[in-house]
Amino acid sequence: MSRPAAHPDAMNRGSMNQGAMNRDALRRGLIDRAVLRAEWTKFRTVRGWVAGTVAAVLLIVALAMLLAGGSHTSCSNGPVEVACPALPIGPGGQAVTDRFYFAHRELTGDGTLTVRVASMSGIITYPPPDHDEIVPGLVPWAKAGIIVKQSLRVGAPYAAVMLTGKQGVHMQDDFVHDTPGPAGARWLRLARSGDAITGYASADGIRWTAIDTVRLQGLPRTVRIGMFVTSPSDLSVSRNSLGGSITQARFTQASATFDHVTPGGPWSRDEVGGHEGMTDWERYHRANGVSESGGTVTVTGTGDIAPRMDAVKPEVSLTGVAPGLIVLVVVAVTFVTAEYRRGLIRTTLLATPGRGRVLAAKAVVAGAVAFAAGLVAAAVALALGTKMLTAGGNQVLPVSALTEVRVVVGAAALLAACAVTALALGALSRRGMVAVTAAIAVIIVPWTLATASILPDEAARWLLCLTPAAGFAALQAIPAYPQVVAHYAPADGYYPLPPWAGLAVSFGYAALALAFALVRLRRADA
Amino acid sequence: MHIEVNDLRKRYGPAVALDGMSFTVRPGHVTGFVGPNGAGKSTAMRVILGLDAPDSGSALIGGRPYRSLRRPLTHVGALLDAGALQPGRTARNHLLWLAHSQDLPASRTDEVLDLTGLGAVARRRAGGFSLGMRQRLGLAAALLGDPAVLVLDEPFNGLDPEGIVWMRGLLADLAGQGRAVLVSSHLMSELQDIAGRLVVVGRGRVIADAPVAELIAQTGGGDGRAGLEQAYLRLTRDAAEFRGTTS
Missing domain, CATH: 2.60.120 (Jelly Rolls)
Structure with a gap:
């Protein structure tokens, strides 16, 4: 029996390497191209995640078509039913x-x-x-x-x-x-x-x-x-x-x-x-x-x-964003929790010992996938929905091309922020059901309560300022005007925060959830 | 490249998993890592691989902690849990994301698939694989980066007799190429003939760390399988008695 030869300087070398490792990690940064590529390969090689993403896009587009296709409006001229006149348009392009x-x-x-x-x-x-x-x-x-x-x-x-x-x-x-x-x-x-x-x-x-x-x-x-x-x-x-x-x-x-x-x-x-x-x-x-x-x-x-605000708002065609978001939440959560369920997280951490880089790469992949899906879905839903609503005789409030782009990009950003939040909740809880439930509880539930006309306006506004649902403000195409008296409540599509501020709140929660997830990932054994 | 494990200690609540474990794995040998279930083999391997953090002590690979290695799979290949697979992903895609994470070319996946005899099932979903096929896939993943050090936890599990013979041959070849190979097992017979050295552990400590021949001679056993088995049993029993009187 013999003890292994002791290396008197093993510990010293270890600590030196520790310092070198930290400097190295700082220089390399959180975003590692190879790790990103690996996580993207992981995502695209599981049929369920790809199918889920496509399903989210189809759901958003299908709900826009269903809603617009079933909506017809006509006006009466005495006893005669006639097509409604076009909305008068001001020099700025607004109705x-x-x-x-x-x-x-x-x-x-x-x-x-x-x-x-x-x-x-x-x-x-x-x-x-x-x-x-x-x-x-x-x-x-x-x-x-x-x-x-x-x-x-x-x-x-x-x-x-x-x-x-x-x-x-x-x-x-x-x-x-x-x-x-x-x-x-x-x-x-x-x-x-x-x-x-x-x-x-x-x-x-x-x-x-x-x-x-x-x-x-x-x-x-x-x-x-x-x-x-x-x-x-x-x-x-x-x-x-x-x-x-x-x-x-x-x-x-x-x-x-x-x-x-x-x-x-x-x-x-x-x-x-x-x-x-x-x-x-x-x-x-x-x-x-x-x-x-x-x-x-x-x-x-x-x-x-x-x-004028008393006509159909263009963002009704984005009604499917919330259900689509739920599908993307499930995809983002399982992108992480499936690895815990199968023990695959150890293989991942063997390949990339830097916990931060793994989490960052996963967040970037889930966020980018949700953003791309949201961009396609929102662009098609808004264009197709507005066209079908107009064809059905509905008076749709016109918005500038710039506003349309802002709403589409905003919808994509909202989905990205929520996907990253869901992913972080998955990494925190390591359990799919828990994380999906938590994500729905903090995003979809406050949004539903605030916009369904069941809460007092003030409570609804607070919910849309303080919860990750604040980013839904990005969908609001028609602004509130202080010089016009109207019921500017979430139930009527008016959010308390401007689009960028709402998105900032949602992304803030995503960053916070990621930070907690990183602390847990770094502290716990794999 | 050596693996140097120095005075590792780790507790999970009241349970002591590692109680001052120290040993060295040298290149050019298969080092058997044996001991009864719960002796701390898997914990030690997870600490070596940077998955678990020890309470104290160090585990270095080529003088560096695992977590400081850049593209670690090109230095160390590991097989811990053959069942750790996404069932819907094909064998090749499982290796592909690993290759991407190490900046390795995609062609490496086909090389290790052929090496482990999985070439024909490369595009089948890993969820349908038998335990033996999963072990081969796990080994393929370990070999992906052509590492100088291999850490394999119970690689013989689930292999059929033919597979066991194949695995032994492959491990001997890998050690023969100058790699340091650490193989854990709770069955001595599996390491028969291929392990040059044995590290015997019990209750979180190293009981014996010596060349196989020396172990057999020391414990006064016979030769061959019976001798090794006997030596192992005696060692672990002694350890249990020693522990029993002091606790």
Whole structure:
């Protein structure tokens, strides 16, 4: 019997090598091309994972087609059913509401118009709580002011300064841009100089504050200028029996009297946007119009000059993202847990002793696969779904090509973040069922609760700020506008965080889960 | 390249798996690593291969810890658990991802498949393999990087008699090429004729570490299989009695 020859310097060499190893590992970094390639080979050589990824893509596309194919809308013209008219489009490409009463005249070349809003009043029909009478009052964004508009055509470019019902003076242009003006102002002025239009406001007509200067591209030499009044529907939100929300809208009308109108009339009168869709009562009870007396002009109007949101949102075609995500979660989880189940993780760690590099390579492969699948699925679903919805007579809110790209890439990024989170949960728990359940509990459950109109809006918003479901914000194609009153709740597709911030939250959770998984992988024996 | 194991200690809760184990595996020999079940053979191998961390002590391969080796399969080939396979993946693809992880060319997979007699079933799913075929695939994976050191845990398990003869021949050849080969087994007979040295362990310690001939002579046994078996039994029994009186 003999003991092996002792190596007195074995331990020393060991620790030196330890130091060399750490430096080496740092230099090599977490991403190792060979390990990445090995993990990709692993992924593509298991039929179930490839099939699962393809199934996720097909599921997302199929749900878009199913939803769009089963959705038909038509409008009535008296007793006749007709195709719905195309949505009016503003200069920015958005669908717009463009309806107001207009006392106007031609403006050729440069010029200004100055007015004082002497008074502004209105009615709101049958508001809560009792819904039993017409009350005097103004909704927050009732508008009375002056406007330069390219033409009387609905959707034509414009710039305007206005006194609002409850929001003070604002300058707005081309339906989506809004700049608040000074407090307490009643005097309004617009000055045109070429393409540039500057809005001013004043409390006394002597000291003026410039609010903003906007450029209306390609404004012709001759435009319309004048006074306008409009008043959007009054909106109220109440709780439904489940804890979600019910919204109600009601007809309103505003009137404003302008004096100190410089230069003065005469004025032509038109109801821009017409009065289609109004009931006879709304048309004749207190008719919209213009009356002049001496130097004062009184305009009465209803409607709004604003982006429109009450049509089909394009992201309905991405309804399949959540079910597709569940499939990808299962694929990502089993990509890790199958190795633990079979003991294959030891072979993996023999080939690559660096735990961080193994986990990083797996995360990159799972994330990249989910991203690529999401890119294909979302692009096809959005394009095909929008086309089929339009063919079915549905009015789909148009978005720019850039927004479409952002939504498609955002959907892919969301799927990637969730796949990496699921993979990390798999590495943490080492059990497929546990990890899949956990991933669904932290991603799908909060998203469902928040968007299904069963939670109070505030709770829903918190869920979509604080959980990995925040990344669903990337799917929102139509933004919320502070100058338009609407029910901006998750149940209606409005997320509390902007797309990039929502994705940042989701990726943050993915990174956190990976960090925990790495600590566990490094500490535990394999 | 040597494997140097120096005073390894490891506990799993109250159970002592390694209790100051030290031995050396030299190139050019098959070193048998024997002992009863639970003697610490597999734990020692996992520590050598950087899978488990010891509480104290060191295990070095060519003077370096396993975890510091770059492309480790080109230095050390290991077979621990032949059942560790993704059932849906073919034999060749199992070797292919391993080859990719070591920057080895894909052609290496075909070479080791032929070497282990799996060429004909290379494109079949590993899930349908018998235990014997899995052992061959595990050995193919161990040989993929043409390593100077081999660590094989119970490679004879599940092999038919013909397979055992084949495995013995292959291990002897590999040692003959100057590789250090560590083979664990709980059956002495499997190591018959091929092991140049034996490391006998019991309860986490080395009981004996010597050339096979020396062991047989020391324990005063006869020759051949009976002698080795007897020597092994006596050694492990002594160890158990020694342990029994002190604990």
